[in-house]
């Protein structure tokens with residue numbers, strides 16, 4: 110677990126069709142492309158993209174972008190020089206073949222109180238305030254999961270040192286950190302389907318921010334910031350979260366949010 114007060118960026122990837130392909134907070138450095146190794150992975154179908162198309166890095170406290178692609182990255186219509194880090198501002202739009210990236214730097218201050226709203230199958234939701242503590246998701250039975258709190262910064266090594274750890278399997282560890290929630294997914298045998306919003310997650314380190322929805326098998330974990338209001342999309346194939354702006358469309362599937370389920374987390 111890193112506790113570095115590093116640089117974070119919010120990145121939204123929008124297809125030419127207007128569809129949101131990815132949206133999330135990332136710790137810099139960030140690689141973006143359609144390869145397995147990219148931190149932000151774009152769809153394989155965008156064949157004009159390189160496996161690692163570009164990289165965002167920090168130099169001297171400033172955000173830089175480096176084009177590592179074959180088909181190029183443009184900014185304000187001007188193509189970047191390949192392999193040369195270019196200093197960019199705290200809010201930038203970059204154009205890739207078939208995709209636009211909205212990039213916004215975020216402060217390194219710790220997130221305000223984050224709450225998890227947990228739901229298993231059709232059971233009622235349960236609110237789990239983190240209060241700065243870590244949340245560990247254990248496998249339970251064949252398809253179930255159990256949530257337990259641990260001290261902040263909790264890691265797999267800490268877990269291994271716990272009595273009885275050999276008989277339990279950790280599915281996920283969530284740690285509040287500056288910039289959001291660090292999510293660690295250990296590599297395990299026969300893992301359940303794990304998704305962050307629409308993206309399938311592989312073992313390793315990921316980031317979550319308020320309004321994200323993490324599903325681990327039949328367990329649904331929503332990330333909420335205290336006092337902010339969310340609206341759940343009514344599209345049964347979506348059910349993802351949006352900021353409470355009825356009249357607008359779901360940022361994921363485009364459904365109208367007006368009849369959505371609104372959720373206020375105190």
Ligand SMILES: [Zn+2]
Pocket residue numbers: 342343344347348349359360361362363364
């Ligand atoms: Zn939706």
